Amino acid sequence: MDAKLLARITLEPGKRGGKPCIRGMRITVYDVLGWMASGMPVQEILADYPELEADDIIACLAFAAEREQRISRVAA
Template structure:
């Protein structure tokens, strides 16, 4: 996946994926969407963001989860 807007730098937010040129993390964008905000709402709240950058943040999160390996762990009682 070629990312135009997402960047990770250990010197910025401890390496969390962010929108390039900002300290706005993919995590913050997802949390804002989860709380009911639309892409338009997010762009209005964070004028440095474009709708494309917000959409790419969501697509980035999807790609990370797609590659996640889930291992079932059963507790022993």
């Protein structure tokens, strides 16, 4: 994974319950992924949250992919 992208995701114990956030803001990775999963287009997310950048969205996807890679597999 691109370390520069993943560096956009921050973890702070006192912010949003320690959930992964974007660049120290109060917008979580979960928020962005939830909006995308509900069908909200990236351009609409960026318009509704002008403090976000396109690379923030990509960073959320990269973070989720990285986390998914770490999940243990269950034997069949």
